[in-house]
Amino acid sequence: MIYKSYKKIDSLGRVHLPKDFREELDLRENDDILIEVKDNSVVITKAEDSCVFCGKNDKLTAFKGKFVCAKCIKSLNTT
Numbered sequence: 001m002i003y004k005s006y007k008k009i010d011s012l013g014r015v016h017l018p019k020d021f022r023e024e025l026d027l028r029e030n031d032d033i034l035i036e037v038k039d040n041s042v043v044i045t046k047a048e049d050s051c052v053f054c055g056k057n058d059k060l061t062a063f064k065g066k067f068v069c070a071k072c073i074k075s076l077n078t079t
Ligand SMILES: [Zn+2]
Pocket: 051, 052, 053, 054, 055, 056, 068, 069, 070, 071, 072, 073
């Protein structure tokens, strides 16, 4: 399903996410989200708060909507 909604950004840069959007993505209060700029758009993704390779959550870096820990990044760079 495609959801569209026009919203205004408030003076602090905040935007209200409509209830339908939150329900579609199972986003709840205090959930972590990942915000990225892609192709001149802002993309909001429900954050996975652990490394996609090892499952740890130490020194995470976001990459294409996923998190990778510093140790795995180092390992990727040396292989
Ligand atoms: Zn890792």
